[in-house]
Amino acid sequence: MQVEQTFVMVKPDGVRRGLIGPIISRFEQKGFELAAISLRTIDRQLAEQHYGELREKPFFGELVDYLTSGPVCAMIWRGRHAVENARAIIGRTNPVEAGPGTIRGDYGMDISGNIVHGSDSDASAAREIALFFNREAASPPVHLFGGTVVGQD
Ligand code: UDP
Numbered sequence: 001m002q003v004e005q006t007f008v009m010v011k012p013d014g015v016r017r018g019l020i021g022p023i024i025s026r027f028e029q030k031g032f033e034l035a036a037i038s039l040r041t042i043d044r045q046l047a048e049q050h051y052g053e054l055r056e057k058p059f060f061g062e063l064v065d066y067l068t069s070g071p072v073c074a075m076i077w078r079g080r081h082a083v084e085n086a087r088a089i090i091g092r093t094n095p096v097e098a099g100p101g102t103i104r105g106d107y108g109m110d111i112s113g114n115i116v117h118g119s120d121s122d123a124s125a126a127r128e129i130a131l132f133f134n135r136e137a138a139s140p141p142v143h144l145f146g147g148t149v150v151g152q153d
Pocket of ligand 1: 059063092093111112113114117118120
């Protein structure tokens with residue numbers, strides 16, 4: 001059976017506020033296994049590619065500013081129904097609407113700072129993992145544990 005995995009990213013506001021640890025804990029407590037983790041500041045090109053589907057939205061420029069405003073913590077998490085389970089613990093896009101007990105519901109105040117990203121489908125997860133963890137993107141170094149990652153030797 002194919003390994004089910006998803007791409008999760010603590011956004012710069014989450015990193016600045018010291019929320020990498022609490023967010024990792026939530027994924028571990030849920031039952032996920034951490035497969036890869038990388039802390040780095042991404043450039044505008046990668047941010048624009050990551051959110052390519054939103055290019056026409058009025059908030060796109062601000063979204064790219066936000067995502068490039070400091071280091072992000074990119075992760076691959078493995079587990080059953082990985083995409084759906086991750087979205088469930090992350091909560092709705094707007095922290096105002098995200099329920100208590102979800103990451104965005106507990107830590108966020110406004111849609112312009114919603115702390116964390118999680119892939120919305122298996123296809124998005126594969127695309128985003130390739131974007132952030134392929135060999136070209138691995139400079140500066142990607143830190144891996146748990147073995148092989150898509151795009152790595
Ligand atoms: N976003 C925003 N304003 C909006 C909608 C979205 O700033 O009105 C940002 C927000 O950071 C969100 C990201 O764009 O997480 C991607 O939006 P999407 O609709 O894909 O939501 P997500 O999958 O992150 O819940």
